Amino acid sequence: MENTELLTILSSPKRIVITTHKNPDGDAMGSSLALCNYLTLKGHNALVITPNEYPDFLDWLPGNSTVKNGKDIPQFAKDRIAEADIIFCLDFNTLSRIDQLAKPVEESTAFKVLIDHHQQPQPFDFMFHNVEASSTCQLVFEFIDMLGDKALINKDIASCLYTGIMTDTGSFKFPSTTAKVHRIIADLIEAGADNSAIHRNVFSAYTENRLKLLGFCIGQKLVVIPEKATAYITLTKEELAKYSFQPGDTEGIVNYPLDIKGIKFSVIFIEREDGIKISFRSVGTFSVNQFSRANFGGGGHDNAAGGQSTLSLQQTVEKFVTLLDTYAADIINS
Numbered sequence: 042m043e044n045t046e047l048l049t050i051l052s053s054p055k056r057i058v059i060t061t062h063k064n065p066d067g068d069a070m071g072s073s074l075a076l077c078n079y080l081t082l083k084g085h086n087a088l089v090i091t092p093n094e095y096p097d098f099l100d101w102l103p104g105n106s107t108v109k110n111g112k113d114i115p116q117f118a119k120d121r122i123a124e125a126d127i128i129f130c131l132d133f134n135t136l137s138r139i140d141q142l143a144k145p146v147e148e149s150t151a152f153k154v155l156i157d158h159h160q161q162p163q164p165f166d167f168m169f170h171n172v173e174a175s176s177t178c179q180l181v182f183e184f185i186d187m188l189g190d191k192a193l194i195n196k197d198i199a200s201c202l203y204t205g206i207m208t209d210t211g212s213f214k215f216p217s218t219t220a221k222v223h224r225i226i227a228d229l230i231e232a233g234a235d236n237s238a239i240h241r242n243v244f245s246a247y248t249e250n251r252l253k254l255l256g257f258c259i260g261q262k263l264v265v266i267p268e269k270a271t272a273y274i275t276l277t278k279e280e281l282a283k284y285s286f287q288p289g290d291t292e293g294i295v296n297y298p299l300d301i302k303g304i305k306f307s308v309i310f311i312e313r314e315d316g317i318k319i320s321f322r323s324v325g326t327f328s329v330n331q332f333s334r335a336n337f338g339g340g341g342h343d344n345a346a347g348g349q350s351t352l353s354l355q356q357t358v359e360k361f362v363t364l365l366d367t368y369a370a371d372i373i374n375s
């Protein structure tokens with residue numbers, strides 16, 4: 042569909058639901074709240090509904106207090122989705138990523154818009170999609186710009202967008218951090234985003250337990266396989282409980298093994314009630330998106346992907362270590 046048709050749809054006040062992936066991260070919440078703030082400014086009745094809770098270090102985001110957690114109030118979420126004119130799906134590529142919200146979204150007759158940068162998205166009524174984009178927040182910036190409303194990006198919207206670009210680029214160091222990304226960031230700072238405060242809000246907001254959990258992972262749970270340029274960490278339910286695990290506490294831990302010289306592939310396996318949650322990271326050409334799709338029912342980006350396993354933690358790790366024999370050459374040459 043053409044942009045002009047979307048412009049027509051958005052030209053009168055609409056009931057809008059914005060949703061994002063399970064276990065929302067900085068890009069998921071930053072993009073959702075930026076878009077919500079923008080659509081509200083434009084006179085729409087917009088609401089962000091998440092599939093579940095998200096970490097405390099995102100609580101300061103402008104508009105946070107209006108967000109509804111669909112897990113806490115399932116009937117409300119279903120009703121709002123059912124009566125929506127437009128549903129925006131942000132930072133995910135397939136409805137299975139929004140858990141129990143998938144069915145109501147699928148059944149809704151609303152006009153459905155995808156704004157996302159993950160690979161191989163399913164079809165939507167309107168797709169603003171680019172796998173080259175650093176983040177969904179970058180795409181929301183470009184989406185607002187495309188609608189001719191860049192001048193409406195105020196401090197609140199800019200702060201949300203800055204947050205997601207910052208977190209999805211590893212603080213502006215991943216290869217996706219192009220000159221264009223820096224120009225957008227410059228625009229966001231000019232629009233009022235307090236970059237220094239945002240970094241502290243997000244990255245210097247650890248609880249004592251979270252910092253100690255990180256220390257435990259690196260000090261006692263890190264397994265390094267130098268001949269395969271790989272390192273991994275495992276966490277059991279008991280270990281998480283010992284450090285009073287809160288959502289978000291394990292976020293980013295998977296990146297640390299890549300700080301070891303020569304390590305190109307890093308994985309964390311986390312035991313949850315509903316199975317093993319896995320995060321993959323790589324540097325260079327080794328695609329963890331393909332690795333996860335082929336072996337662990339997940340996917341994402343070339344250098345950052347998620348996955349899962351219904352085997353036990355030990356069996357999952359054994360499967361992984363066996364697979365390394367097949368992939369070692371690709372990892373080492375990455």
Ligand SMILES: [Mn+2]
Binds near residue numbers: 068069132176209
């Ligand atoms: Mn993202």
